[in-house]
Amino acid sequence: MTTRPFAGSVLALTALVGAAASLAAAREAPPSAVVATAVIRGSVTLPMSGPGRRPSVSRPGHTSAADRQQDAVDRQTSVVYLENMPRGMAGEFIERHARLDQRGERFVPHIVAIGVGGTVDFPNSDPTFHNVFSLSDVRSFDLGRYATGKSKSVKFDKPGIVRVFCDIHAHMSAFIFVFAHPYFSVTDAQGRFRIDGVPPGTHTLVLWNETIDPETRQVTVGEGGEVEVNFAVAAAPAVH
Amino acid sequence: MRFFALVTALVWLAAPAARADADLLPSRPITFGDGRVVFSGDVALSFGTQDEGYFNLFDYSHDAFNVLTMSLSTEIRATERISVVGRVTDEVALREREPGPTDRHIIYPYALYVRVQPAPGKPLYVLAGRIPPVFGAFARRDYGEVNPLIGLPLAYGYATTMRPEIAPSRRELVLNRGGGWAVRYPRATATYGPQGVPLVSPRRWDAGVGGQWSGDRVEAGVALTQGTLSDPHTHDNNDGKQLSGRFGVRPTPGLSVGVSGARGEFVDEEYQARLAEPALSDTHRQQAFGVDGEYARGHVVVRGEIVASRWDTPFLNGDPTLRLESLGTSIETRLALTPRWSFAVRGDRLGFSEVTTATGVDVTWDADVKRVEGAVGYMLRRNVRLKASYQYNWRSGGRLRQDGLAGAQLLYWF
Numbered sequence: 001m002t003t004r005p006f007a008g009s010v011l012a013l014t015a016l017v018g019a020a021a022s023l024a025a026a027r028e029a030p031p032s033a034v035v036a037t038a039v040i041r042g043s044v045t046l047p048m049s050g051p052g053r054r055p056s057v058s059r060p061g062h063t064s065a066a067d068r069q070q071d072a073v074d075r076q077t078s079v080v081y082l083e084n085m086p087r088g089m090a091g092e093f094i095e096r097h098a099r100l101d102q103r104g105e106r107f108v109p110h111i112v113a114i115g116v117g118g119t120v121d122f123p124n125s126d127p128t129f130h131n132v133f134s135l136s137d138v139r140s141f142d143l144g145r146y147a148t149g150k151s152k153s154v155k156f157d158k159p160g161i162v163r164v165f166c167d168i169h170a171h172m173s174a175f176i177f178v179f180a181h182p183y184f185s186v187t188d189a190q191g192r193f194r195i196d197g198v199p200p201g202t203h204t205l206v207l208w209n210e211t212i213d214p215e216t217r218q219v220t221v222g223e224g225g226e227v228e229v230n231f232a233v234a235a236a237p238a239v240h
Numbered sequence: 241m242r243f244f245a246l247v248t249a250l251v252w253l254a255a256p257a258a259r260a261d262a263d264l265l266p267s268r269p270i271t272f273g274d275g276r277v278v279f280s281g282d283v284a285l286s287f288g289t290q291d292e293g294y295f296n297l298f299d300y301s302h303d304a305f306n307v308l309t310m311s312l313s314t315e316i317r318a319t320e321r322i323s324v325v326g327r328v329t330d331e332v333a334l335r336e337r338e339p340g341p342t343d344r345h346i347i348y349p350y351a352l353y354v355r356v357q358p359a360p361g362k363p364l365y366v367l368a369g370r371i372p373p374v375f376g377a378f379a380r381r382d383y384g385e386v387n388p389l390i391g392l393p394l395a396y397g398y399a400t401t402m403r404p405e406i407a408p409s410r411r412e413l414v415l416n417r418g419g420g421w422a423v424r425y426p427r428a429t430a431t432y433g434p435q436g437v438p439l440v441s442p443r444r445w446d447a448g449v450g451g452q453w454s455g456d457r458v459e460a461g462v463a464l465t466q467g468t469l470s471d472p473h474t475h476d477n478n479d480g481k482q483l484s485g486r487f488g489v490r491p492t493p494g495l496s497v498g499v500s501g502a503r504g505e506f507v508d509e510e511y512q513a514r515l516a517e518p519a520l521s522d523t524h525r526q527q528a529f530g531v532d533g534e535y536a537r538g539h540v541v542v543r544g545e546i547v548a549s550r551w552d553t554p555f556l557n558g559d560p561t562l563r564l565e566s567l568g569t570s571i572e573t574r575l576a577l578t579p580r581w582s583f584a585v586r587g588d589r590l591g592f593s594e595v596t597t598a599t600g601v602d603v604t605w606d607a608d609v610k611r612v613e614g615a616v617g618y619m620l621r622r623n624v625r626l627k628a629s630y631q632y633n634w635r636s637g638g639r640l641r642q643d644g645l646a647g648a649q650l651l652y653w654f
Contacts, residue, residue, distance in 0.1 A: 057313050134579065
C-alpha cells in the first residue's frame, strides 16, 4: 500500500475540523425530536505492536527491550470516531478530563481522547525528570522538567490531533485527540471499542492508528439498534 | 557511497511510517523481526566559517563547524538478555584544507559490542567489544541530539600537542605550543605532522570489556580497555590496559553528580622501544580524573564538567620524563524559551602545566585556550532541529591567537 505523505494526518484532521463545523451548524439548528439512539461497537485487529525505541549505544540501560513490557493500558493504540457530527445533534462531551501518565519512560496510555475544552493531566510517575511538550498547531506547549509525583495540566480549546513528546527521552510520544463531538472511542487492550448515543442514520466511521492510514466505513444505524463493525487491518510493513 | 546507499534504503523502507506522522522522512526507529532488530539514524549537517585556528578539529580535514556526519545505529536482540549494539559513522568534510588530505570522507565503526544482562530485571549490563566510555559525561551523550551547541567542550574536542609518539626533546615539545593541529617532530625539518590528541576522545571508543549499573539514584561503570582516554584503540599498541570507572549519584531527579577516573599506558610501544634507560623502564601513562554535574529545573538545564589529565612523557634525547598536565573545565546552560526556540551558552577553558625550557624560562607545554559559544536552536519537528551558533576562542600561543566562528547546524534523527 502506498500513500502520499501527510495523507493520514490531513484526513484525520479534516475529520475533526469537519466535526467542529458540524457542531456549529447543529447549535444553530432547531431542537430535534427525541429519538432512540444506537450503539456502534466492534474491534480492531492490528498485525503489529507499538512503536519501537531508538537503540542507545552509549547508555546500556536504555534498551528497546524495556518497550516489550507493555501493560494493558499501553496497548490502547487506536481511536474510532464518527467523521462528522450528526445533523441536529448538540455536543455533549463525555470526556472532558484525561490523564496521560509518564511511567517507565513511556506515556501511558499512548492515546487519549477528549472533547474541546477538556483538560489533560500529565503526572510524572518515574524517578527521573520528564519534559512534556508539543509542537502541534492545535496546541503547542512546553511544561518544562518536573519530578516524581508532580503533575501539570493543559487545556485544549481547538479540535485536532496533538502529538506529545518528552524533550529528554526521544523515544517517548503520545497522541491526544480533541473532538468537537462525543462520538469517539479509544480501543481497549483487546482492541475493542464502543460508541454510545449514536443518532439513527448513515455515518462515516473512522479508524485511526499510528501505524496505518485512517480507514473509513459507512455505517447505517437504526433507532435503538446496535451495529457491530470490525476492522481487520492487513499486515503492514514492520516499520514504525 | 555504500553507506549513503544503506541509509537511503532504510529511509525508503521507512517511508510508510510517514503516514501517521505526516513526515517525509521516518521519525521512528525502523524495526524488523518483531522488534528484535532496530535501526536508527542521525544526520548532522554543520556549515560555518573556516576554522583557521583549528580550534574545533576532529582531525586535520574535519572540524565541527564544517562537516556532514551521518550515523546509523542498530540493536540486534539475540535473546531477552543478549544484544549486539553497533553504530557506524560517516563524516564528510565540507571544506578543503591545504595541504589537502585525501580522507575528506571517513567511515568508521563508532561502536560495536555485545551487551549481556546477567540477571533479568536487574539494571546491570556487561559489555564487550568497542564499548561506550564510562569516563565523564559528554562522551556518553548522544552527540547531535543532546549537544545544544555546535562545538564540543575543549577537553573533548581540542587537539593538544600531546602525541602517543615520544617528543624528541623538551625544546621540540614547547615549540609546538598552540599547534596541535599538526604536531611536527623534529620541528626544523618537518613541514607537516599528525594532529595531537584531546584529553578525552569523543569520536572513537575504546575496545575492551566493561560493566555498568544504572539504578534509580546510583549509577556506576568500570571498563578495561586497550587504549587510553586520549587515544582509544581497537588493538593494543603497548601491552598496557586502561582501567577506567565512573560513579554517579542522583540525590534528586533534577541533580546528578559523577566522579570518574582512568589510568592506562599511553605511549606507543614502537616509540617506547627507542628509549634509553632509565626512561625505558618507566611506565608512561595517561591518568585522568573527572567531575561532572547536571542540574535541571523547569526550562533550564545547567551542566558542568572538569577533566584533569596527566601524561608521563619521555623524551628521545634523554631529557627526564615529565608529567605533563592539563585541566579542562566547561559549564553550559540551555534554556527553552518556547516549545520551538531555545538558547544555549557554554564557557570553556583548557589549561596546561608549565615546563622549564633549556633557557630556564617557565612556559606551559601547550597554549592555554578559552572559549565562549552561544547558540539559538529552533525545533522544526521533534526530530529536526536547526542551530545557529557563534563561538569565540582565545589562545596564548600558536599562529592564530583569537578567532570567531559562526555556523549553523541542521540535525535530523529517527
